Amino acid sequence: MRDAAAGARVAAALEAELPPESGTLTVAHLDLADRSTVATLVADRTGPLHILVGNAGVVFEDCAQAEPVTGRTGAVAGVAPYALDEENASRLWAVSGELVRQRLSADHQRRARSGGRS
Structure with missing residues (x-):
């Protein structure tokens, strides 16, 4: 995460919405435009990565940031304006948060049934 x-x-x-024994949420610096942050994230991992949430709103093609397009000319390139829409981003962020909550809750329930074993 850049911020x-x-x-x-x-x-x-x-974490406030989950039981304390649900696990740990970790925030890591990740800027996909800076490959060193990707390498650092991978090198710093000491266990499984269950969920990675990214909401940068950036689309890349051929290792370069895609240009917004307003119409299709037959070529498949660029990023559609809806993909850069702030309202869509907010809705996606809300859905992502709910999916994370569901996953953490399911993990917690699975650990509780197994007596705390992962």
Whole structure:
């Protein structure tokens, strides 16, 4: 996540809705435009990565940021305007948060049934 403070706020909000034994949410710096942050994220992982939420709103083609297009000319290239829409991004973020909550809750329930074993 490029904005670690925003990530920490989201993680705190999610953790507040879950039982303490649900697990840990970790916020990591990740900027897909900077390959060193990807390498650092991978190198710093010490266990499984269950969920990775990305909401950068950036589309890449051939290792370059895609240009917005308003019409199709037969070529499949560029990014449609709806993909850059702030309302769509907010709705997607809300759905992503709900999916994370569901997954963490399911993991918690599975651990509870198995006596705490993962």
